[in-house]
Amino acid sequence: MKRTRATLTLNRPTEPRPLALVGRKHPALHAPALAVDDPATVYDLADRMIATLRRHRGYALAACQVGEFVNLVVLGPGMAYCNVAVEVEADTPRAVAVEECLSLPGRRFAVPRAVLVRVEAFDLVRAERIAAEFRDLDARLWQHEADHLNGVLISDRYPEVRRGEQLGGSAAS
Numbered sequence: 001m002k003r004t005r006a007t008l009t010l011n012r013p014t015e016p017r018p019l020a021l022v023g024r025k026h027p028a029l030h031a032p033a034l035a036v037d038d039p040a041t042v043y044d045l046a047d048r049m050i051a052t053l054r055r056h057r058g059y060a061l062a063a064c065q066v067g068e069f070v071n072l073v074v075l076g077p078g079m080a081y082c083n084v085a086v087e088v089e090a091d092t093p094r095a096v097a098v099e100e101c102l103s104l105p106g107r108r109f110a111v112p113r114a115v116l117v118r119v120e121a122f123d124l125v126r127a128e129r130i131a132a133e134f135r136d137l138d139a140r141l142w143q144h145e146a147d148h149l150n151g152v153l154i155s156d157r158y159p160e161v162r163r164g165e166q167l168g169g170s171a172a173s
């Protein structure tokens with residue numbers, strides 16, 4: 001019998017359990033994330049964050065959104081990074097687009113972001129430190145996550161977009 005993706009998923013013995021997203025007033029959402037000393041200590045949390053991200057159909061999730069104070073970010077479909085540093089050069093052009101946040105359900109914000117970023121992080125899947133450049137939507141996602149790692153919600157800094165108002169694309173993370 002040919003094994004399909006679906007049967008493989010169904011046969012998996014222990015699917016990591018999703019975590020609850022914390023409310024927007026939770027202190028983890030408003031504090032700078034702590035560096036991870038030993039990446040081996042955050043793999044279980046990363047697996048459960050990936051399950052959480054899948055449940056909410058988001059693009060990315062930072063550990064503070066599940067109430068953890070560590071510098072850990074997961075991106076769909078199954079990427080995880082700790083000790084993330086996102087760098088933007090001052091003269092990089094910005095673009096404004098609508099962003100949503102899993103920590104601010106149902107709300108939308110008009111957020112200017114640099115179109116190019118450089119990211120350094122420890123890649124938990126490859127088990128090595130990476131440095132790479134990202135553009136456009138990927139650059140936007142990383143800057144949204146960098147805000148989370150700095151204890152900033154988009155509602156702290158950017159104007160809310162009213163219902164029915166249109167402004168470019170949308171990204172929830």
Ligand SMILES: [Zn+2]
Pocket residue numbers: 100101102103144148172173
């Ligand atoms: Zn967010």
